Amino acid sequence: AQSVTQLGSHVSVSEGALVLLRCNYSSSVPPYLFWYVQYPNQGLQLLLKYTTGATLVKGINGFEAEFKKSETSFHLTKPSAHMSDAAEYFCAVSDNPSQGGSEKLVFGKGTKLTVNP
């Protein structure tokens, strides 16, 4: 069965500092991996995704994530935090349906990012 672990339910950084949100997954087949962001009172918005190909994936708002199969990780980073990045971030995995998996997403618990001025 798939699972996602996000280390740290709360992360606090200063404006301009590096953002690192950790995500580890388990999956029985090659996974699809996603990061979603949720701003207050809004829906889940896709930040970036990894399906196949290049393991370093760039997303919106300057975020990127690297798929590391050997570490079963998909950590999210941004070189310089902005106040507008304050939100909750969710890592998710789905099994590759073309290899017998399911399209449904399995989410982590989320990490709330606070950006201090």
Place this chain on the structure above:
Amino acid sequence: EPEVTQTPSHQVTQMGQEVILRCVPISNHLYFYWYRQILGQKVEFLVSFYNNEISEKSEIFDDQFSVERPDGSNFTLKIRSTKLEDSAMYFCASISNLWTGKAGANVLTFGAGSRLTVL
């Protein structure tokens, strides 16, 4: 940009009451989902729906839950007799096609959620 719309944004109900949460998926999407998030816990898959029938459901989705696409635009989640533990944020999502296995596969579009509070 097309949106998934959910109503109500917040509903408070008494235990044992029936609740219907409504969703309007993106108009050309074919696959529909409900997820929920109990406060402080993970976002969990409840059910997926395609071609007017449930395609997959989780063990959470017991006989108290049902889904319906009554008129070709709305997608509803009904809880027949709410329990305290049903208090959660419920997210609707839709997608035009299932993953194709190719890079750039489609992704779910989520609504803003409906917060259900059962007293």
